[in-house]
Structures are given as C-alpha cells and as structure tokens.
Amino acid sequence: MFTVITSVVVMILLSLFRVNVVLAILAAGITAGLMTGLSWSDSLELLIEGMGGQAETALSYILLGVFAMMIGYSGITGVLVSSLMRMLKGKRGTLIMVIAAAACLSQNVIPVHIAFVPILIPPLLKLFDEMKIDRRAVASALTFGLKAPYVMLPVGFGFIFHNTIAQEIQASGMDVPVNEIWKAMLIPGLGMVAGLLVAVFITYRKPKEWKDRPKTATDPSEKTGDDTVSFTFKHGLTIVAVLSALIIQIAMDSLIFGALSGIILMFIFQVVPFRHGDEMVNDGVKLMGMIAFVMLIASGFANVLKETGAVNNMVEKAISVSGGANIMTAAVMLLAGLVVTMGIGTSFGTIPILAALFVPFSMSVGFSPLATVALIGTAGAMGDAGSPASDSTLGPTSGLNADGRHHHIWDTCVPTFLHYNIPLFLFGLIAAVVL
Structure with a gap:
C-alpha cells in the first residue's frame, strides 16, 4: 500500500526542495520499483x-514551441499586447x-x-509586469481553464472525459448513461470555480513587485519586436x-500535423525567412523542450x-478498510x-484504474450510480492540478517561465494544488453525500 504513497511523496518533497522535476520524477520511479522488489536496473x-x-x-x-517562436517573430503579438x-x-x-x-475555450x-x-x-509577460500582476494568479487561471471545462461540460475534451468515465463504469458492471455524467461532475466543478475566484481576488490580488533577478531564458517579447x-x-x-494549423489539427486529430503545417506555412509565406529556421x-526547444522531457519521464x-501493481494494491487496501457508504469512505x-493522479499525472489515464476498483466497492456498500460517478471523476481530477508531471501545470509554466522568472513548483504547482484540490475534495464529498 505504501509504494505509491512513498514514491509520490519522494517526488513532491524533492520538487519542493527545488530539485529539478525530471530528477524528482526519476527518483520517484526508481523508488517505486525498489519497494516492489525490483532491482535498480x-x-x-x-x-x-x-x-x-x-x-x-x-x-x-516541441513543434508547438517552434510555432510559438515564429508567431512571436512575426510581431503580431505586439498588436495583441497593445490592444489589451x-x-x-x-x-x-x-x-x-x-x-x-x-x-476554457x-x-x-x-x-x-x-x-x-x-x-x-x-508576449504578455511584459504587460503582466507593468500591471504588477502576480503570475501565480495567471497560473491558477490557466490551470482552471485547462481542467474545469472538461470536468463539468461534455463538450470537446469534456466529451472524451465523460465518455471515458461512462465506458469504464459500464465495463465494471454499473449502468450509467453518458448524458448523466455531467450532473454528477457539476458539483465538483463548482468547487474549482470557487478556487479560481479565491486565487484571483483574494490570495494573489495584491500588486506583485518584481525584484531584480537575472533572466535565464529567452524572452520572446524582447527578441521579436513586440513594440510594433x-x-x-x-500579420494577416x-x-x-494559425487558423490553418487549427483546422488541420482538428481535421486530422493530430497536434503534430497541426503545428507542423503552421511552421511550413510561416516559411512559405516568408513571415519567417528560411535562414532563421x-x-x-x-x-522553440528552449521554450518547450523541458516540458516535453518531463512528460516522457512522467510516462x-x-x-x-x-x-x-502498486496502484491497484494501494486502492484496494484503502477502500477495504473504509467501511460502508458514508462520508469517511468517500474521503478515503x-x-x-x-x-494516484499526482503520480501518474493525468486524470484521463487514472479513470480506468479507479473505475475498475471503485465500482464494485461502491455497489457493495450502497453508493448510488451518480455518487459513484462523482467519486471516480473527482478522484481522477484531483492531483492533476498541482502534479509536477501534469500538462495542466506544465502548460502554464511553459508560457509563464519564458523569461526565466516563474518556478514550476512554487509558482504553478503549489498554488494550483491548494486552490483546486482542496475544493475538489470538499465539493466531491458533498456530491457523494447528496447524489
């Protein structure tokens, strides 16, 4: 039972002590292997x-990073910044x-x-500094938009998430129509809304005064002439x-082809001279390479x-000692x-694991189908916000740290963990009790 907990704690503690997240995840993975009897090799x-x-x-x-640098080179982001x-x-x-x-869009x-x-x-980083915006609030806003919509709404990525929940629950023996999933997930989603409002208008509302700190990365807005x-x-x-890349991405269901088509068009249109390739x-690699490699290690x-089998063993033992259908059982x-999600780093990847274990137990102790949906969906979503290995935190960091002034753990993961996992837990409990 303690393999998953210990390895995740190792990852979190090392990250909090500012050990590079790649090394922290690597140490956690090896720790998990050793605790289950595997050798180092x-x-x-x-x-x-x-x-x-x-x-x-x-x-x-990586390709998105290259495309982003090309868009910055064009100077169009300067128009956006000036308008804002x-x-x-x-x-x-x-x-x-x-x-x-x-x-959210x-x-x-x-x-x-x-x-x-x-x-x-x-390109907005200069604007944030001029307006004295605390970037932790921006990180919280971005993570909210990357998670809350698919948790609550069965559209876009939410359609995939809700269908995944319905299919896995049905495969485990409980009949829940996919069009009912949103009813169970709406309450936990409202918890994220509350977390966003607290982060923006209470926790990080004060003006952020920057101290002089050396920059460790390329600042796209300085390099590409955003004064235009x-x-x-x-710009047209x-x-x-950009629109072509978006259309191709949706049509081919491939982010790679979308980004690659955008890069090619930027060269063809001579927006970016080929000699600057x-x-x-x-x-682009400097901007997104670290994020890409973290995702590989996390996988x-x-x-x-x-x-x-560490995940299955932990969940089985946790729910076996939790008793009947009550608030303590739901909390466990x-x-x-x-x-589990803190370790795996993705709510989508956690749902199949949790559904296979939670559904039989929920049926045996008397949780209703919608309460079971709320527990599985919320348990899968918890940890995604705040995990060092989640794209919901890695994505915001990739943009906010473009000038080297934003720390992934303390400026993204800690704020999002506090403001979203706590309300998800509380509102998930409410959903399990009232549904």
Whole structure:
C-alpha cells in the first residue's frame, strides 16, 4: 500500500526542495520499483520502457514551441499586447479572468488544449509586469481553464472525459448513461470555480513587485519586436497560418500535423525567412523542450506504478478498510485518487484504474450510480492540478517561465494544488453525500 504513497511523496518533497522535476520524477520511479522488489536496473528499465507512452505528446510540445517562436517573430503579438493595454489598463482581475476564459475555450469550443499557452502568454509577460500582476494568479487561471471545462461540460475534451468515465463504469458492471455524467461532475466543478475566484481576488490580488533577478531564458517579447502596434500584411498571413494549423489539427486529430503545417506555412509565406529556421527551432526547444522531457519521464513513472501493481494494491487496501457508504469512505476514495493522479499525472489515464476498483466497492456498500460517478471523476481530477508531471501545470509554466522568472513548483504547482484540490475534495464529498 505504501509504494505509491512513498514514491509520490519522494517526488513532491524533492520538487519542493527545488530539485529539478525530471530528477524528482526519476527518483520517484526508481523508488517505486525498489519497494516492489525490483532491482535498480530492472526499475530503470521499466521506467524507460514506459517513456514511449508520451512520445507523441512530447514531439507535439516541441513543434508547438517552434510555432510559438515564429508567431512571436512575426510581431503580431505586439498588436495583441497593445490592444489589451488600452482596454484593460489597471484592471488586473479582469485581465486574468479573460485569460481563464480563453483557456476554457481551448478545452471545449476550440479543442487545442495547451497549444495556445506558448503562443499567447510569453508576449504578455511584459504587460503582466507593468500591471504588477502576480503570475501565480495567471497560473491558477490557466490551470482552471485547462481542467474545469472538461470536468463539468461534455463538450470537446469534456466529451472524451465523460465518455471515458461512462465506458469504464459500464465495463465494471454499473449502468450509467453518458448524458448523466455531467450532473454528477457539476458539483465538483463548482468547487474549482470557487478556487479560481479565491486565487484571483483574494490570495494573489495584491500588486506583485518584481525584484531584480537575472533572466535565464529567452524572452520572446524582447527578441521579436513586440513594440510594433500597427497591423500589417504579414500579420494577416500569420493569422492564416494559425487558423490553418487549427483546422488541420482538428481535421486530422493530430497536434503534430497541426503545428507542423503552421511552421511550413510561416516559411512559405516568408513571415519567417528560411535562414532563421535554425534559430526558431533552437528557441522553440528552449521554450518547450523541458516540458516535453518531463512528460516522457512522467510516462515512465506511471508505467512503473501500473506494471508493478502498486496502484491497484494501494486502492484496494484503502477502500477495504473504509467501511460502508458514508462520508469517511468517500474521503478515503478521493484521497486514494489524489495520490494516484499526482503520480501518474493525468486524470484521463487514472479513470480506468479507479473505475475498475471503485465500482464494485461502491455497489457493495450502497453508493448510488451518480455518487459513484462523482467519486471516480473527482478522484481522477484531483492531483492533476498541482502534479509536477501534469500538462495542466506544465502548460502554464511553459508560457509563464519564458523569461526565466516563474518556478514550476512554487509558482504553478503549489498554488494550483491548494486552490483546486482542496475544493475538489470538499465539493466531491458533498456530491457523494447528496447524489
């Protein structure tokens, strides 16, 4: 039972002590292997074998980084920044809520997930500093937009999430129509809304005064001349490239083809001269390479937990000692989901594991179908916000740290963990009791 807990605690503690997240996840994966009886070499081999599970995602992130640098080079982001400065000058809360709304659109209306972050956020960093915005509030807004819509609404990525819950629950012997899932997930989702409002208007509402700190990464807004405020023909071509990339991504259901098509069009339109190709690729890798590699290592860690049976053993033992259908039982189930998702780093990947174990237990102790849905969905969503290995936290960091002034753990993971996992847990308990 303690294998998953111990390995996840190792990852979290090392991350909190500012050990690089790649090394922290690697240490956690090896720890999990050793605790289940594997040798050092077998543990590492199992971790490496699992890294291929996120190879497509990692390549997507690299290409998105290159595309983002090209868009920054075009100068169109300067037009956006100038417009925002005119409309929202001095309105910190409004700007952050607009960013949260844009992030929500990326899950349901225009399903690009984190693809917009490295394009939209880096050019806005100067604006954030001028308006004295606390970037932790922006990170909270982005993570909200990357999670809450698919948790609550059966549209876009939410359609996939809700269908996954319904299919896995039905496969485990409980009949729940997919069009009923949103009713159970609405209450936990409202908890995330409460967390967002607390983060933006209470916790991080005060002006952020930056101390002089050396920059450790390329600042796209400085390099690409975002002082340009007039709209030009090249900006129009850039919009065409962006829209084409979006259409191709949706049509082919591939982030790789979408980003690659955008890159090719930027060269064809001569928005970016071909001679700057190496520079764009190098800067794109700097922007997103670390995020991509973290996803690979996280996939390996998840493989160790799954293949050794550590996850199943932990959840089985946790629910076996929790008693009947009551609030304490629900709390134990949610906490088990939190630990699992913190380690695996994805709510989508956690749902099949939790459903196979939670459904038979819920049926035996008397939880209703909708209460079971709420427990599984909330347990899967908990930990995704706040996990060092989750794209819901890695995505915001990729944009906010473009100038080297945003720490992944303390400025993204800790704020999102506190403001979303706590209300998810509380509202998930409410859902389990009232449904």
